[in-house]
Amino acid sequence: MSATRPRTLFDKIWDSHVVEQLPDGTCILYIDRHLVHEVTSPQAFEGLRMSGRRLRRPDCTIAVADHNIPTTDRRLGIKEEDSRIQVETLEKNVVEFGVPYIPIMDVRQGIVHIIGPELGISLPGTTIVCGDSHTSTHGALGALAFGIGTSEVEHVMATQTLLQRPAKNMKIEVTGTLGFGCSAKDIVLAIIGKITTAGGTGHVIEYTGDTIRALDMAGRFTISNMSIEAGARAGLIAPDQTTFDYVRGREFAPKGEAFEQAVAYWKTLPSDQGAHFDTVVTLTTAEIAPMITWGTTPGAVIPVTGVVPNPADEPDEAKRSQMQRMLEYMALQPGQNLQDVPVDVVFIGSCTNGRIEDIRAAAAVARGRKVADGVQALVVPGSGLVKQQAEQEGLDRILLEAGFEWREPCCSMCLGMNPDKLTPGQRCASTSNRNFEGRQGPNGRTHLLSPSMAAAAAVTGRLTDVRQLG
Amino acid sequence: MEPFTTLTAVAAPMPMQNIDTDKIIPARFLKTIKRSGLGIHLFDPLRFNKDGSEKPDFVLNQEPYRKAQVIIAHENFGCGSSREHAPWALLDFGIRCIIAPDFADIFYNNSFKNGILPIRLPRPVCDQLIEDAKLGGNARVTVDLERQVVVRPNGEEIHFDIDLFRKHSLLNGLDDIGQTLQHGASIDSFEAKRRQSQPWMPSTAA
Numbered sequence: 001m002s003a004t005r006p007r008t009l010f011d012k013i014w015d016s017h018v019v020e021q022l023p024d025g026t027c028i029l030y031i032d033r034h035l036v037h038e039v040t041s042p043q044a045f046e047g048l049r050m051s052g053r054r055l056r057r058p059d060c061t062i063a064v065a066d067h068n069i070p071t072t073d074r075r076l077g078i079k080e081e082d083s084r085i086q087v088e089t090l091e092k093n094v095v096e097f098g099v100p101y102i103p104i105m106d107v108r109q110g111i112v113h114i115i116g117p118e119l120g121i122s123l124p125g126t127t128i129v130c131g132d133s134h135t136s137t138h139g140a141l142g143a144l145a146f147g148i149g150t151s152e153v154e155h156v157m158a159t160q161t162l163l164q165r166p167a168k169n170m171k172i173e174v175t176g177t178l179g180f181g182c183s184a185k186d187i188v189l190a191i192i193g194k195i196t197t198a199g200g201t202g203h204v205i206e207y208t209g210d211t212i213r214a215l216d217m218a219g220r221f222t223i224s225n226m227s228i229e230a231g232a233r234a235g236l237i238a239p240d241q242t243t244f245d246y247v248r249g250r251e252f253a254p255k256g257e258a259f260e261q262a263v264a265y266w267k268t269l270p271s272d273q274g275a276h277f278d279t280v281v282t283l284t285t286a287e288i289a290p291m292i293t294w295g296t297t298p299g300a301v302i303p304v305t306g307v308v309p310n311p312a313d314e315p316d317e318a319k320r321s322q323m324q325r326m327l328e329y330m331a332l333q334p335g336q337n338l339q340d341v342p343v344d345v346v347f348i349g350s351c352t353n354g355r356i357e358d359i360r361a362a363a364a365v366a367r368g369r370k371v372a373d374g375v376q377a378l379v380v381p382g383s384g385l386v387k388q389q390a391e392q393e394g395l396d397r398i399l400l401e402a403g404f405e406w407r408e409p410c411c412s413m414c415l416g417m418n419p420d421k422l423t424p425g426q427r428c429a430s431t432s433n434r435n436f437e438g439r440q441g442p443n444g445r446t447h448l449l450s451p452s453m454a455a456a457a458a459v460t461g462r463l464t465d466v467r468q469l470g
Numbered sequence: 471m472e473p474f475t476t477l478t479a480v481a482a483p484m485p486m487q488n489i490d491t492d493k494i495i496p497a498r499f500l501k502t503i504k505r506s507g508l509g510i511h512l513f514d515p516l517r518f519n520k521d522g523s524e525k526p527d528f529v530l531n532q533e534p535y536r537k538a539q540v541i542i543a544h545e546n547f548g549c550g551s552s553r554e555h556a557p558w559a560l561l562d563f564g565i566r567c568i569i570a571p572d573f574a575d576i577f578y579n580n581s582f583k584n585g586i587l588p589i590r591l592p593r594p595v596c597d598q599l600i601e602d603a604k605l606g607g608n609a610r611v612t613v614d615l616e617r618q619v620v621v622r623p624n625g626e627e628i629h630f631d632i633d634l635f636r637k638h639s640l641l642n643g644l645d646d647i648g649q650t651l652q653h654g655a656s657i658d659s660f661e662a663k664r665r666q667s668q669p670w671m672p673s674t675a676a
């Protein structure tokens with residue numbers, strides 16, 4: 001491969017991690033960081049054990065339990081037996097295989113995609129994998145980060161590599177100044193609405209443009225996080241000063257001279273002028289309002305000021321029948337205005353929107369207001385460190401006074417593997433990333449939106465345009 | 471892993487887009503530390519009522535599709551989570567091949583690791599195969615991996631593409647880890663070079 005050909009950020013990370021290319025083009029790709037959690041790892045450890053293999057690089061691996069953990073008092077342990085067994089199995093496995101582990105009672109415990117960057121484990125220019133599709137989150141640092149299945153988890157454990165074929169390059173350029181009441185969540189929902197949930201299939205996305213450059217790291221993580229919802233395996237943002245300032249001083253990040261060496265390297269990573277992208281999509285902030293999903297796929301999204309689309313207007317039969325099914329499941333009508341639809345539950349948290357900036361945004365709306373009667377509003381920080389910082393800033397007090405519940409960090413109602421679930425028929429305004437049927441509990445109904453929109457729904461008791469709260 | 475060579479079987483028509491992994495196997499069934507036994511929960515929300523009784527109009531609850539080994543579906547099959555529980559549940563039920571216009575990337579990869587062959591064919595071809603499948607037990611479809619063809623009940627052969635490496639692994643039931651470990655020397659020397667070029671890379675072991 002010629003070094004003079006202009007390359008994308010993805011190409012550069014890819015090229016520097018190819019150990020060997022096999023005759024049919026499949027590559028053995030080196031993995032710098034392997035994040036492990038309790039749900040997708042037990043069968044992988046078991047596989048190693050059965051074949052008498054060891055973990056090749058425990059010093060590139062980190063494990064944490066996040067999906068099954070209760071959000072109430074941790075000292076009481078995990079009541080549900082199957083959840084407890086999964087966590088205990090992880091705890092046994094990390095000892096047996098010598099994997100660094102962040103225990104449940106450690107203040108640094110949290111959702112794997114929040115704590116990787118927060119602790120400086122996830123770094124620009126690296127390859128990062130985890131048995132979890134939202135590994136795409138870490139791409140916001142300018143890393144190639146993607147989710148893998150359990151067989152691949154075992155493959156990384158045994159070989160510190162994966163068998164991969166290069167993806168296509170997609171550029172998504174967002175330009176303009178974000179309007180009042182809009183956030184990174186609205187940008188990414190608008191993108192998915194535009195390119196559809198399969199729009200990124202086979203691609204790695206690079207997000208560019210002045211709107212993206214102006215975002216803080218929290219916003220960038222939100223966008224990369226949902227790349228998988230656009231069908232892409234990974235979503236990258238070129239590292240810049242915002243990135244370096246974020247990484248500097250974090251627990252596991254390089255320090256002193258080593259940090260300067262790292263930055264010098266990271267500065268070589270952004271896509272070259274004239275690098276080839278197979279697909280280019282552009283979006284202006286004029287197309288972005290506070291967004292909200294009406295269906296059971298993240299692509300079924302409209303601006304809060306819009307109305308629910310009518311399946312009768314859809315020419316493709318398969319799409320039309322899917323729309324009908326989604327409307328039935330969500331108990332909505334074509335042409336309906338989403339504002340004024342009452343909600344039962346509000347969930348603020350997840351690896352999409354569980355960072356300190358998200359909690360600040362929610363608290364700003366909650367301040368001096370009250371959660372509407374009959375609404376349960378949960379705030380679940382993404383990590384113990386986020387929770388600690390929020391408490392230092394007094395955000396917990398604001399939220400508690402407004403009637404929100406302030407919980408312990410984990411995935412919680414993002415997927416309902418712990419006791420936080422919707423009951424059948426309940427409607428939830430959620431800052432998470434998936435509105436699939438049953439995702440937050442069997443027959444629960446999910447509307448995806450931003451943290452400030454979620455807080456607005458909590459205080460009015462219905463889906464609301466946060467801009468009208470002033 | 472069980473090799474995949476040829477298969478002649480009943481195919482279940484599932485003309486739906488975006489069959490996501492939460493539909494294939496909801497999160498509450500992921501609390502297992504084993505790979506086996508997930509078939510009873512396959513497509514749980516589509517297959518069963520709240521009281522556990524079967525939904526009679528779901529295709530896999532009907533004869534002859536209870537024994538289907540092939541599924542034919544629409545776009546973006548397997549989107550969503552990376553959970554390998556999805557292919558484990560499909561395999562445990564007996565599914566060995568899925569035909570659709572396209573698949574979500576992670577699901578596509580995960581299938582191969584478990585001896586399930588995902589085949590991409592254009593939408594009109596899938597629609598044709600769905601019509602065939604609706605004819606039931608007398609209209610079996612044949613999948614021949616060596617020759618890379620799907621054979622319709624009327625004998626018409628349809629070619630499909632597949633990466634050579636994946637084809638070879640599937641035909642021989644080879645495990646990827648074993649194959650990669652044969653390249654152990656390359657991995658060693660790659661790591662040695664990286665220690666030189668990126669001495670700043672920290673360890674995750676505090």
Ligand code: SF4
Nearest residue numbers: 134350351411414415
């Ligand atoms: S917060 Fe939700 S999406 Fe993120 S890792 Fe947890 S379950 Fe997955």
